[in-house]
Amino acid sequence: MATWTDISGIRQKIADSSAEEITASYIETIGKSKINGFTTLSEEAINVAREIDANGHGGPLAGVPIAIKENISTKGLSTTCSSKILQGYVPPYDAHVIEKLKAAGAVILGKTNMDEFAMGTSTESSYYGPTFNPWDMDRVPGGSSGGSAAVVAAGEVPVSLGSDTGGSVRCPAAYCGVVGLKPTYGCISRYGLISYANSLEQIGPLATNVADIATIMDVVAGYDNRDSTSINRENTYSDALKDDVKGMKIGVPEEYFGEGIDEKVEKAVWDSIAKFEDMGATYEKVSMPHTKYALASYYIIAMSEASSNLARFDGTRYGYRVDGDNWHVMASKTRAEGFGDEVKRRILLGTYALSAGYHDKYYLKALKVRTLVKQDFDKALANVDVLMGPTMPAPAFKIGEKIDDPLSLYLADVNTVPINLAGVPSISVPCGLADGMPVGLQIIGKHFDENTIIKAAYSFEQNTDHHTRRPPEVA
Amino acid sequence: MITKEEVEHVGWLARIEIDAKESDAYAEKLNSVLGYFGQLDEVDTEGVEPTYHVADIVNVFRKDEVTGSMPQEEVLANTEHKQEGNFKAPKIM
Numbered sequence: 001m002a003t004w005t006d007i008s009g010i011r012q013k014i015a016d017s018s019a020e021e022i023t024a025s026y027i028e029t030i031g032k033s034k035i036n037g038f039t040t041l042s043e044e045a046i047n048v049a050r051e052i053d054a055n056g057h058g059g060p061l062a063g064v065p066i067a068i069k070e071n072i073s074t075k076g077l078s079t080t081c082s083s084k085i086l087q088g089y090v091p092p093y094d095a096h097v098i099e100k101l102k103a104a105g106a107v108i109l110g111k112t113n114m115d116e117f118a119m120g121t122s123t124e125s126s127y128y129g130p131t132f133n134p135w136d137m138d139r140v141p142g143g144s145s146g147g148s149a150a151v152v153a154a155g156e157v158p159v160s161l162g163s164d165t166g167g168s169v170r171c172p173a174a175y176c177g178v179v180g181l182k183p184t185y186g187c188i189s190r191y192g193l194i195s196y197a198n199s200l201e202q203i204g205p206l207a208t209n210v211a212d213i214a215t216i217m218d219v220v221a222g223y224d225n226r227d228s229t230s231i232n233r234e235n236t237y238s239d240a241l242k243d244d245v246k247g248m249k250i251g252v253p254e255e256y257f258g259e260g261i262d263e264k265v266e267k268a269v270w271d272s273i274a275k276f277e278d279m280g281a282t283y284e285k286v287s288m289p290h291t292k293y294a295l296a297s298y299y300i301i302a303m304s305e306a307s308s309n310l311a312r313f314d315g316t317r318y319g320y321r322v323d324g325d326n327w328h329v330m331a332s333k334t335r336a337e338g339f340g341d342e343v344k345r346r347i348l349l350g351t352y353a354l355s356a357g358y359h360d361k362y363y364l365k366a367l368k369v370r371t372l373v374k375q376d377f378d379k380a381l382a383n384v385d386v387l388m389g390p391t392m393p394a395p396a397f398k399i400g401e402k403i404d405d406p407l408s409l410y411l412a413d414v415n416t417v418p419i420n421l422a423g424v425p426s427i428s429v430p431c432g433l434a435d436g437m438p439v440g441l442q443i444i445g446k447h448f449d450e451n452t453i454i455k456a457a458y459s460f461e462q463n464t465d466h467h468t469r470r471p472p473e474v475a
Numbered sequence: 476m477i478t479k480e481e482v483e484h485v486g487w488l489a490r491i492e493i494d495a496k497e498s499d500a501y502a503e504k505l506n507s508v509l510g511y512f513g514q515l516d517e518v519d520t521e522g523v524e525p526t527y528h529v530a531d532i533v534n535v536f537r538k539d540e541v542t543g544s545m546p547q548e549e550v551l552a553n554t555e556h557k558q559e560g561n562f563k564a565p566k567i568m
Contacts, residue, residue, distance in 0.1 A: 092549035186530045199528040228535040229528065296512045307489060314490065316564045318553035327567040328490065336492040344491055349505055351489040352477065353512075365515050367525030372518065374526055407507050423529030447529075 004155045007212045019049035019063030026065045030156045035132045037151035040078045041110035048107050059105030066106045067160040069148050070114050073192035082126035083116045085338030086319045095192020097220040104219045112147030116340045118196045121412045125342045134471040139396040142172030149176040154474045159207045165197050167416025169204040170428040174391035174440025177430045180206045184448045185423035186231035189224030195309040197302035200420040210458040214238040240451035243462040246280035249384040255291035256389030256415050268432030268439040269390045288376035298417035300366035307350030370421045377422040381446045391428040391440030425450045429457045430466040
């Protein structure tokens with residue numbers, strides 16, 4: 001039976017019964033799941049819970065179950081990026097975030113489904129088959145962290161980790177009606193996160209409520225010398241859990257309500273901004289003129305970085321291998337069979353964009369446009385505390401609707417990718433329904449000012465009931 | 476416009492074998508995306524510096540000290556193709 005208990009509720013339940021009982025009850029719920037959110041369950045989870053019961057654990061997540069996206073390395077537990085090419089790969093080490101979670105007493109229940117190598121907005125390109133949206137089994141859960149969002153929405157786990165390269169935490173959070181945070185670039189170590197586009201991506205938490213997001217951030221954020229982009233900066237995220245937005249200045253970028261926006265999504269977001277006014281905040285419309293070009297810039301940069309990062313998957317050291325007479329033939333055949341269509345398209349486009357004769361036209365141009373997009377954020381955020389708009393322009397689409405048309409799929413990311421280009425933090429919180437499907441409100445902050453967006457999101461949650469709605473399919 | 480021959484060439488550069496039968500279909504989908512990318516030509520980027528990353532850091536150094544590394548058997552644990560503590564692959568040249 002799905003329960004949707006928050007972390008403090010789970011800790012109370014553990015105190016009343018045991019970590020083993022709690023873990024067993026979640027494993028039982030997952031066993032009956034119809035959404036295909038988990039790819040691999042950890043056989044160790046129940047032993048970890050027993051150990052906590054036997055010896056006690058003073059950590060802030062003692063006995064709390066958590067699910068981890070397929071692209072975050074877990075020692076001894078399959079990590080495949082939902083790709084054929086990494087079938088059978090078991091990491092010999094833990095990602096930094098996994099070390100932190102284990103030290104805090106968290107119980108890793110298993111790994112969650114994703115678009116292959118995080119390249120997608122729907123979790124349909126997974127080698128394990130699609131994950132279904134618990135609100136409507138005919139619809140996608142969003143992506144690429146679709147599994148991590150769907151299992152939280154379905155009550156199969158209280159919290160999870162995803163990764164966000166161009167919206168991959170916020171999109172599925174919005175589509176599944178949960179909370180998801182993309183932290184500032186450099187906030188969480190990427191050590192052990194299998195790279196897709198390393199100048200853009202961050203690991204981020206998903207949960208049913210804002211307080212749990214802050215609790216997870218307090219555990220996983222922080223400096224790590226194994227990620228050279230990790231920033232050494234102390235912060236306590238749970239300090240921001242205050243119901244107080246009096247005097248907060250909100251900027252609303254008009255470009256985030258552009259062509260293709262669903263009327264009901266637009267209304268839900270404006271109703272939310274009106275709610276913030278009732279709560280004592282003020283808003284003004286702002287213009288971020290390069291938003292229109294962010295999508296093309298993002299995809300060129302992401303594909304270019306991917307073509308380099310994914311070069312390591314050649315069949316030599318791990319995963320799938322097709323034999324060949326020489327190494328080049330082996331690698332070419334291994335990659336042709338091991339990667340799915342979308343991954344191959346992105347590697348080809350990235351290779352093309354970096355190749356002699358096209359480097360300046362595509363890659364260098366995209367990097368310059370990135371500068372202009374970032375300047376839009378610097379200017380807008382100089383006058384306001386946060387920016388708000390719809391996370392996704394429309395609610396979750398039908399499975400199969402966009403899979404054969406890559407460009408239509410890319411266009412869904414129009415409001416999420418600018419944030420990754422600029423490296424600023426952004427949180428998506430449930431703010432209503434459109435035709436029975438969840439709508440996400442995106443709250444964007446200044447670099448390393450997670451606490452202001454967490455405070456805004458928490459205040460909104462305290463004064464509304466959107467986050468208490470549960471998917472009818474599993475309730 | 477990317478031609479089917481270019482698709483096959485880029486496939487070779489990326490070490491992804493592209494079948495002659497597939498290259499037309501790839502060219503069509505890649506061209507639709509490249510057409511969209513072309514809209515960046517509208518943006519005036521004269522004098523704009525490129526942004527490679529947004530982290531406000533330059534040259535991260537550490538002390539040149541010997542530290543532990545992963546045991547060799549763990550590094551080799553994910554492949555059947557190994558010999559005398561090395562990865563084994565077909566000839567490269």
